Amino acid sequence: MSREIDRFLVDLYASDELTEELTTELEDRxxxxxxxxxxxxxxxxxxxxxxKTDGLxxxxxxxxxILMKMRTKGARIEQxxxxxxxxxxxxxxxx
Amino acid sequence: xxxxxxDDTLAEKRxxxxxxxxxxxxxxxxxxxxxDKIFRYTYRMLGNRADAEDATAETFLRVLRRASDLRxxxxxxxxxxxxxxxxxxxxxxxxxxxxxxxxxxxSGVEERAALKVTVHQALDDLPxxxxxPLLLCDLENISAKEAAAVLKISVPALKSRLYRGRRAxxxxxxxxxxxxx
Numbered sequence: 001m002s003r004e005i006d007r008f009l010v011d012l013y014a015s016d017e018l019t020e021e022l023t024t025e026l027e028d029r030x031x032x033x034x035x036x037x038x039x040x041x042x043x044x045x046x047x048x049x050x051x052k053t054d055g056l057x058x059x060x061x062x063x064x065x066i067l068m069k070m071r072t073k074g075a076r077i078e079q080x081x082x083x084x085x086x087x088x089x090x091x092x093x094x095x
Numbered sequence: 096x097x098x099x100x101x102d103d104t105l106a107e108k109r110x111x112x113x114x115x116x117x118x119x120x121x122x123x124x125x126x127x128x129x130x131d132k133i134f135r136y137t138y139r140m141l142g143n144r145a146d147a148e149d150a151t152a153e154t155f156l157r158v159l160r161r162a163s164d165l166r167x168x169x170x171x172x173x174x175x176x177x178x179x180x181x182x183x184x185x186x187x188x189x190x191x192x193x194x195x196x197x198x199x200x201x202s203g204v205e206e207r208a209a210l211k212v213t214v215h216q217a218l219d220d221l222p223x224x225x226x227x228p229l230l231l232c233d234l235e236n237i238s239a240k241e242a243a244a245v246l247k248i249s250v251p252a253l254k255s256r257l258y259r260g261r262r263a264x265x266x267x268x269x270x271x272x273x274x275x276x
Binding site: 043 | 120130131135138139148152159210211234262264265
């Protein structure tokens, strides 16, 4: 099988888009082909790493700034969930 | 379809109808569904929090301006990401962000992990035609069909860029990948 086809199959293998049959066939061939094996392993590893890469989360502070920007430009936005406790104003406890 | 996606789709329909009726809760409702997704996408595109906040706010303001035209036909998410993308590209041109250093620390607690920073930096270093499909499909889990619609390219073209992008990212990560084995 040509390297170009292998390359395409590995692309599909990395993101788990290959059929079970083709996956098994490719994995069998990789046992005796170190280059193919390395390509399969590292590309799938890259894909899995991307899937696990979260972060850049929308913090409450960022969200409040975004809502404020929208409001200053005329948007009427009612919040459907209450402000988090740390952003709420607390009245002093009396007595 | 996972139940959370189904719930989001139902909620999206409900809020879009409410928006068309002028319900003041509607924009907040749509922001609750898509605010974090659009923010993450714009943050990754622009590389800094302040610009991402601006772009996210402007994206939802556009929703408000087009309230009467929007239809709950499943294309809203694609339209929303396309608006966000256009705003990011405008911002990148406007401020020549491509030539300026990005906020490499991404200021979140989780991003302090060295590998995540490495991945984000490697993504930032990719040409935009590879970076965009990776951000949409692999990080935001948007389908190839939807991502192709956002980028206004065909599905095969999207897939080709996606596969090349993964390979380019793998090459950039190089040694870092070996460390996690």
